[in-house]
Amino acid sequence: MKPAPFQYRRPRDVAEALADLRAAPDGKLLAGGQSLLAVMNLRLSRPSHLIDIGRLGELDRIFDDEDSLIVGALCTHRRLETDPLVRSRAPLLAEAVGHVGHISIRNQGTVGGSVAHADPAAELPAALVALDATLYVDRHDHPRREVPAEAFFLSFYTTVLEPAEMLTWIRVPAPERGTTWGFAEIARRRGDFASAGAAVVLSREADVVRQARCVLFGVADRPILLDTAGLTGRSVTDEAVEAYAADATRDLDPPDEPELRRAHARVCVTRALRDAARRET
Numbered sequence: 086m087k088p089a090p091f092q093y094r095r096p097r098d099v100a101e102a103l104a105d106l107r108a109a110p111d112g113k114l115l116a117g118g119q120s121l122l123a124v125m126n127l128r129l130s131r132p133s134h135l136i137d138i139g140r141l142g143e144l145d146r147i148f149d150d151e152d153s154l155i156v157g158a159l160c161t162h163r164r165l166e167t168d169p170l171v172r173s174r175a176p177l178l179a180e181a182v183g184h185v186g187h188i189s190i191r192n193q194g195t196v197g198g199s200v201a202h203a204d205p206a207a208e209l210p211a212a213l214v215a216l217d218a219t220l221y222v223d224r225h226d227h228p229r230r231e232v233p234a235e236a237f238f239l240s241f242y243t244t245v246l247e248p249a250e251m252l253t254w255i256r257v258p259a260p261e262r263g264t265t266w267g268f269a270e271i272a273r274r275r276g277d278f279a280s281a282g283a284a285v286v287l288s289r290e291a292d293v294v295r296q297a298r299c300v301l302f303g304v305a306d307r308p309i310l311l312d313t314a315g316l317t318g319r320s321v322t323d324e325a326v327e328a329y330a331a332d333a334t335r336d337l338d339p340p341d342e343p344e345l346r347r348a349h350a351r352v353c354v355t356r357a358l359r360d361a362a363r364r365e366t
Contacts, residue, residue, distance in 0.1 A: 094135070
């Protein structure tokens with residue numbers, strides 16, 4: 086199929102892109118196009134304007150900012166996967182995007198596109214919630230908004246982004262001393278969307294958990310931040326991990342294949358926690 090008719094714009098900078106969005110609030114931003122073009126071809130999305138932001142180099146940057154890592158919305162998944170600064174400062178991000186589709190998709194798909202698309206089975210949103218990231222949202226003639234990743238995703242393919250708003254930057258705080266991470270997902274085939282997955286960040290002192298963030302994806306309408314009170318103050322032994330994973334996933338109610346996805350979620354939480362526990366602080 087072909088998309089419905091639309092007008093095409095290609096702004097030269099962020100300010101022009103935001104002005105185009107203000108003029109056409111039902112328009113869509115085109116970055117990598119890996120998700121948007123597919124739904125447009127199926128006519129599940131019919132924007133009046135397509136605003137191509139692919140040449141906005143100002144958003145294709147990754148840099149250190151004191152105690153945080155700053156990622157531009159136009160960075161590709163592949164860049165996030167291979168960038169030395171990301172692998173050093175936020176290795177969970179590099180690991181998570183390495184599971185996105187296949188390399189041709191990661192070469193084209195962008196960080197901002199994936200986050201704004203808000204597929205509940207996507208890896209990157211879950212990793213950002215686990216890392217307690219902050220998302221920066223801009224709008225023409227309005228103050229910039231700072232949105233915690235946990236609050237950004239509302240439901241299936243739905244975020245707090247309002248018409249004429251654009252996700253521009255992502256801030257990932259530097260990990261505290263003693264922090265490790267883990268990631269696991271289960272998919273039918275490599276590159277497929279996961280039936281369930283988990284991203285974990287652990288702060289430990291010796292073998293005892295001081296703080297933990299554990300996020301599930303693929304089992305609800307958005308990334309789910311689990312209650313980790315059952316881990317705090319405990320050693321991450323195999324027995325403790327298995328007991329926590331069973332308890333944390335028992336009441337999940339996935340919209341599709343609930344028994345299978347609950348079982349996969351339990352396995353992924355177990356694997357991600359063990360992955361985090363085996364890393365040196």
